[in-house]
Amino acid sequence: MRTLSNLLAVPLLLVLLLGCCHASGSTNETAARQWFEQFNSDLAVQRNLAVEAGWNYAVNITDENSRKRVEAELKLTEFLKLKRTEMQQFAWRNFTDKNLTRLFSKSDDIGTSVANATMQELYSSVKTRLATFYNTAKVKDPRSGEMVPLEPNIVAAMADPDVSQLVKRDFWVGWRDESGKKMKNDYEEFVRLGNAMIQEAGYANLAEYWQSWYEPTSDFEQTMEKLWTEFKPYYSLLHAYVRSKLRPHFGSEIFPLTNHLPAHILGNMWAQSWANVDHLTMPYPESWTVDITKEMLRKGWNSTTMFRVSEEFFASLGLGNMTDKFWAKTVMDRLPNVEMNCHASAWDFYTNEGDFRVKQCTSVTLPYLATTHHEMGHIQYFMQYEKQPVPFRDGANPGFHEAVGDTIELAVMTPEHLVKIGLLNSTIDSNEYYVNYMFLMALKKLAFIPFGYLIDKWRWSVFKGEVTPQQYNSAWWKLRCDLQGISSPVPRSEDDFDPGAKYHVPGNTPYIRYFVSHFLQFQFYEALCNKSGHAGPLYKCDFYQSKEAGDALKKILSAGSSKHWEDTLEELTGTREVSAAPLIRYFGPLFDFLTEANKNSSEPLTWSSECPGDDWYTSTTAPPSTTAPPPQTTTSGSSGRLAGATWLQLSMAALLGALLSTLLTR
Numbered sequence: 317m318r319t320l321s322n323l324l325a326v327p328l329l330l331v332l333l334l335g336c337c338h339a340s341g342s343t344n345e346t347a348a349r350q351w352f353e354q355f356n357s358d359l360a361v362q363r364n365l366a367v368e369a370g371w372n373y374a375v376n377i378t379d380e381n382s383r384k385r386v387e388a389e390l391k392l393t394e395f396l397k398l399k400r401t402e403m404q405q406f407a408w409r410n411f412t413d414k415n416l417t418r419l420f421s422k423s424d425d426i427g428t429s430v431a432n433a434t435m436q437e438l439y440s441s442v443k444t445r446l447a448t449f450y451n452t453a454k455v456k457d458p459r460s461g462e463m464v465p466l467e468p469n470i471v472a473a474m475a476d477p478d479v480s481q482l483v484k485r486d487f488w489v490g491w492r493d494e495s496g497k498k499m500k501n502d503y504e505e506f507v508r509l510g511n512a513m514i515q516e517a518g519y520a521n522l523a524e525y526w527q528s529w530y531e532p533t534s535d536f537e538q539t540m541e542k543l544w545t546e547f548k549p550y551y552s553l554l555h556a557y558v559r560s561k562l563r564p565h566f567g568s569e570i571f572p573l574t575n576h577l578p579a580h581i582l583g584n585m586w587a588q589s590w591a592n593v594d595h596l597t598m599p600y601p602e603s604w605t606v607d608i609t610k611e612m613l614r615k616g617w618n619s620t621t622m623f624r625v626s627e628e629f630f631a632s633l634g635l636g637n638m639t640d641k642f643w644a645k646t647v648m649d650r651l652p653n654v655e656m657n658c659h660a661s662a663w664d665f666y667t668n669e670g671d672f673r674v675k676q677c678t679s680v681t682l683p684y685l686a687t688t689h690h691e692m693g694h695i696q697y698f699m700q701y702e703k704q705p706v707p708f709r710d711g712a713n714p715g716f717h718e719a720v721g722d723t724i725e726l727a728v729m730t731p732e733h734l735v736k737i738g739l740l741n742s743t744i745d746s747n748e749y750y751v752n753y754m755f756l757m758a759l760k761k762l763a764f765i766p767f768g769y770l771i772d773k774w775r776w777s778v779f780k781g782e783v784t785p786q787q788y789n790s791a792w793w794k795l796r797c798d799l800q801g802i803s804s805p806v807p808r809s810e811d812d813f814d815p816g817a818k819y820h821v822p823g824n825t826p827y828i829r830y831f832v833s834h835f836l837q838f839q840f841y842e843a844l845c846n847k848s849g850h851a852g853p854l855y856k857c858d859f860y861q862s863k864e865a866g867d868a869l870k871k872i873l874s875a876g877s878s879k880h881w882e883d884t885l886e887e888l889t890g891t892r893e894v895s896a897a898p899l900i901r902y903f904g905p906l907f908d909f910l911t912e913a914n915k916n917s918s919e920p921l922t923w924s925s926e927c928p929g930d931d932w933y934t935s936t937t938a939p940p941s942t943t944a945p946p947p948q949t950t951t952s953g954s955s956g957r958l959a960g961a962t963w964l965q966l967s968m969a970a971l972l973g974a975l976l977s978t979l980l981t982r
């Protein structure tokens with residue numbers, strides 16, 4: 317049997333050998349530029365082939381397409397490794413042309429691809445097993461007894477105000493039993509392998525590697541913690557207010573005395589958005605009779621209308637229309653007669669011919685209008701940095717890429733703009749109306765922030781070994797209770813693995829980008845509003861048709877990742893830091909309302925940093941779950957569990973993760 321140290325021996329030797337040559341490599345920058353030029357055009361071709369294969373698989377899931385997809389991915393990996401070795405002929409860290417050094421540095425970063433083929437295969441295999449657990453999980457519907465998948469059935473039940481909290485609780489528990497709980501040993505192996513592989517690239521662990529994408533100029537984790545600390549008092553206002561509204565509705569017996577919100581009643585499987593409890597919590601329900609989804613349907617909108625509306629907004633800023641290829645190749649609706657992955661995503665094909673596509677199974681609803689803008693933001697970014705060399709065809713940092721479409725969404729969703737595009741007859745100029753509007757935005761955007769933080773906060777400590785496999789679930793719940801103020805509806809133990817019940821954990825997709833983007837998008841928004849000459853409250857700003865805003869946006873997008881993101885951010889906003897200040901300014905009047913409302917209801921603004929104790933669960937009068945205990949699954953760290961099926965033929969999520977991780981929705 318091969319041991320880990322056997323597997324590591326050869327690559328380590330290689331690293332040592334290569335390491336020795338850095339100092340003595342050539343500093344001939346003319347030769348280096350020539351080498352790079354060829355590499356850059358070859359890289360575009362290799363990436364294009366891999367993305368094509370990935371796309372073909374995503375829109376038509378067959379064994380054949382899966383095989384081709386993996387082949388293309390392996391070819392790309394081989395190419396990257398070969399070129400990385402070739403690069404070592406240059407002492408590129410010592411170049412006087414810092415732009416050239418940056419190009420080489422980006423090209424040198426090939427992540428876990430540095431590891432040997434055996435480790436690659438083990439790693440792919442474990443990632444595929446994790447993704448397969450997630451993608452194939454089905455749960456017994458407590459109402460019908462039928463086995464149902466997460467999407468659309470369980471997601472819809474969790475969102476439905478007419479489904480009882482007991483049914484929601486059963487789904488909540490059932491989903492975790494059938495997904496996360498089965499993954500624990502595989503996740504442990506994934507962490508072990510991933511860390512071993514990334515150490516070959518010179519990083520201490522995966523946490524350090526993931527954080528390196530932000531080129532931190534100070535301790536990254538401290539920076540994130542500072543942002544959270546700054547925002548937390550405002551989150552507490554929303555938390556207390558929502559608690560005061562939901563308690564009388566669901567009954568105080570399911571609310572722990574620790575002031576946590578029960579995780580299963582917030583309209584979402586992970587309590588990451590509270591938008592589906594708007595009808596129970598709206599500050600002035602009588603002042604809000606708007607139903608945009610209905611209006612879209614009444615006006616005969618379809619998926620194309622939604623994409624055209626988004627295109628038109630960007631075009632009004634002077635950013636240019638979508639390309640012909642985009643319109644010819646984008647998949648906006650679920651394709652008939654094939655199995656396809658409907659997770660909304662945006663794709664850059666690395667040609668210089670405008671081949672950018674979105675893949676989305678659109679339904680004509682307000683949330684999908686937001687998703688469409690989000691994905692179109694990625695496409696605009698691709699378009700604007702198309703002329704950059706391939707290593708710079710990326711977001712200034714991963715949060716930037718996620719923030720672009722959301723920034724546009726902030727303008728599009730203003731009642732002022734909805735009037736312009738014919739989805740509202742008129743706005744009502746009252747404080748109550750706009751408090752409602754901001755509240756709806758808060759349920760979606762502010763409620764998300766601690767969740768956006770805690771996923772990677774948990775993973776960093778796991779990758780660093782600060783949290784051991786024996787503490788996986790308790791460490792997860794410590795963060796859920798402390799940061800998010802959410803508690804589990806039933807007791808949890810280390811037999812459970814609740815992080816695995818969220819796509820991005822088994823899918824190996826970094827998540828802190830969404831936390832970062834939720835602050836960045838308000839910074840971008842405020843800056844673009846200022847450029848457009850907007851006067852008045854920030855939440856009313858619609859920078860539609862402002863060429864000044866468009867020019868400023870174009871400038872930061874077209875830079876791609878050619879500069880440190882702090883430089884790019886400073887250019888647009890005048891600050892070098894991710895900051896909560898614009899977000900706090902935007903929601904100012906809502907925070908005033910929440911402060912007053914909480915005072916009137918005497919609802920406490922804090923919750924315990926510890927989860928409710930076992931004594932609360934045993935003393936609560938809530939009836940026990942009706943879900944039958946799941947059958948004991950055998951857990952093993954080997955690939956034996958999937959005997960008979962090759963990892964090549966299995967689910968796609970793990971395979972898509974590595975290449976396309978910046979492009980998924982949250």
Ligand SMILES: [Zn+2]
Nearest residue numbers: 718979980981
């Ligand atoms: Zn995205």
